[in-house]
Each structure stands twice: as structure tokens, then as C-alpha cells.
Amino acid sequence: MTVRGIDNTNFNFPSLFETDRSDKSNRSAFSDYLKEAISKTNNLILESEMINENFTAGRTDNIHQVMIAAEKADIAFQFTMQIRNKLLDAYNEIMRMQI
Amino acid sequence: MSYFNSLDIGASGLTAQRLRMDIIAQNISNIDTTRTENGTPYRRRMAVFEERAADTRFSDYLSSSSRQKFMGKGVRTARIAEDLSPFKKVYNPGHPDADNDGYVEMPNVDVITEMINMISASRAYEANVTSINTTKSIAMKALEIGR
Numbered sequence: 001m002t003v004r005g006i007d008n009t010n011f012n013f014p015s016l017f018e019t020d021r022s023d024k025s026n027r028s029a030f031s032d033y034l035k036e037a038i039s040k041t042n043n044l045i046l047e048s049e050m051i052n053e054n055f056t057a058g059r060t061d062n063i064h065q066v067m068i069a070a071e072k073a074d075i076a077f078q079f080t081m082q083i084r085n086k087l088l089d090a091y092n093e094i095m096r097m098q099i
Numbered sequence: 100m101s102y103f104n105s106l107d108i109g110a111s112g113l114t115a116q117r118l119r120m121d122i123i124a125q126n127i128s129n130i131d132t133t134r135t136e137n138g139t140p141y142r143r144r145m146a147v148f149e150e151r152a153a154d155t156r157f158s159d160y161l162s163s164s165s166r167q168k169f170m171g172k173g174v175r176t177a178r179i180a181e182d183l184s185p186f187k188k189v190y191n192p193g194h195p196d197a198d199n200d201g202y203v204e205m206p207n208v209d210v211i212t213e214m215i216n217m218i219s220a221s222r223a224y225e226a227n228v229t230s231i232n233t234t235k236s237i238a239m240k241a242l243e244i245g246r
Contacts, residue, residue: 062114062117064113064114064117064228065110068106068107068109068110068231071106071231071235072103072106074235075103075235075238075239078238078242079242082242
């Protein structure tokens with residue numbers, strides 16, 4: 001049995017590289033998820049404004065649609081604010097850690 | 100299913116009851132109309148509602164079979180039907196639309212029935228508004244988890 005020394009060509013860690021890539025994809029997925037959630041909330045608010053404008057201009061007389069769009073935007077915004085509070089709490093918790 | 104689906108279902112109920120209210124108002128206002136554009140007296144109309152099933156797109160089939168089935172999307176108006184019961188004949192020889200025997204055909208609208216339908220539509224509207232308000236308070240309560 002010949003003993004071969006360690007050289008560069010023997011180091012082949014494909015598994016490590018794959019986990020690295022999947023970690024990166026998880027990180028970007030989370031930030032994309034946040035951005036998508038905020039854009040959905042924004043869309044709800046814009047839709048509520050548009051329905052409001054239509055109603056005031058008299059293009060529609062479905063007053064309940066106006067109210068329901070406003071409630072949807074309100075709920076989505078409250079959800080976003082709670083997420084923001086949780087993130088800030090986590091950040092403060094980390095900053096409070098004594099070194 | 101999100102919270103907003105429940106709000107949309109309530110909104111469809113409100114729209115349907117409002118349409119029913121419009122039809123009732125039309126019936127009551129035409130209670131003495133003896134001639135319409137097709138020659139007959141005014142026929143009482145009524146709205147026929149049916150359940151609005153979930154959209155029949157393929158992606159909705161996939162998603163609904165993975166989550167839950169049988170979740171509709173509220174109500175929609177199938178059609179506005181005419182009441183086929185016979186007209187009321189009233190003896191009124193001096194009326195311009197009287198026939199040879201002196202009878203005038205009046206619309207088959209009964210004001211008592213329409214008033215009761217109006218009360219029913221109003222209560223159904225209020226019930227839908229209550230369901231929407233309850234949905235919103237449920238969503239707000241969910242935000243208090245862990246506070």
C-alpha cells in the first residue's frame with residue numbers, strides 16, 4: 001500500500017460547498033419574503049385609496065367595498081407593525097447582551 | 100385561506116343583499132304600472148342567488164386540494180327572474196288600459212310581501228356586516244399572541 005501525501009487535488013468537499021449555497025439561498029429567500037410582504041401591504045393600501053377615489057368621484061356606489069378595502073389595508077398594516085415590533089425586540093435583546 | 104378571504108365572502112353577501120334591495124324597490128315603485136315596453140303590465144321580479152364556488156383555475160384546484168376543499172367564495176346572483184304568477188284583475192272601466200269587460204290587469208306585486216322581503220334583506224345585510232366586523236376583531240386578536 002502506497003502512502004500518498006496530502007496535496008490540493010485530494011481536497012474535494014462538494015458537500016460543504018452545497019450547504020454554503022443553500023444557506024445563501026435561505027438568507028436571500030427571507031429578505032425577499034419580507035420585501036414581498038411589504039409590497040403586498042403597500043398594494044392593499046393603494047387599492048384602498050383607488051376605491052376611495054372611485055367612490056368620491058361617483059364611479060361606483062358600492063359603499064361597502066370602500067369600507068372593506070379600508071379594513072383590509074388596516075389589518076395588513078397592523079400585521080406589518082407587529083412584525084416590526086418583534087424585529088426591534090430581537091435587535092434590542094441582542095444589543096443588551098453583555099460582552 | 101387568509102383573513103381576507105372571509106372579508107371577501109362578506110362583501111359578496113353585502114352586494115347580493117343590496118341588489119335584492121334594489122329589486123324590491125323596483126317592484127314597489129312599479130306597483131301600479133299597467134303598461135311596459137312589451138305591452139303587458141309590470142311583472143314582479145326577484146333575484147335568484149347561488150353559491151359562488153371557488154375559481155376553477157388549475158392552480159386553485161391544486162392549492163385547494165392541498166389545503167382544504169369545499170371553501171366557497173360567497174354568493175353571486177345567478178339571474179333576475181320574473182314571477183310567473185297571474186296578474187291581478189281589477190274592475191275599472193274608466194281606465195285607458197281596460198279591456199272589453201272593463202277589467203284592468205294590474206301587476207302581480209303584493210306590497211306586504213315586498214315589505215317583508217325588505218326587512219329580510221335588511222337583516223341579512225346587518226348579519227353580513229356583523230360577520231365582517233367579527234373577522235376583523237379575530238385578526239386583531241391574533242396580533243395579541245405573545246404580547
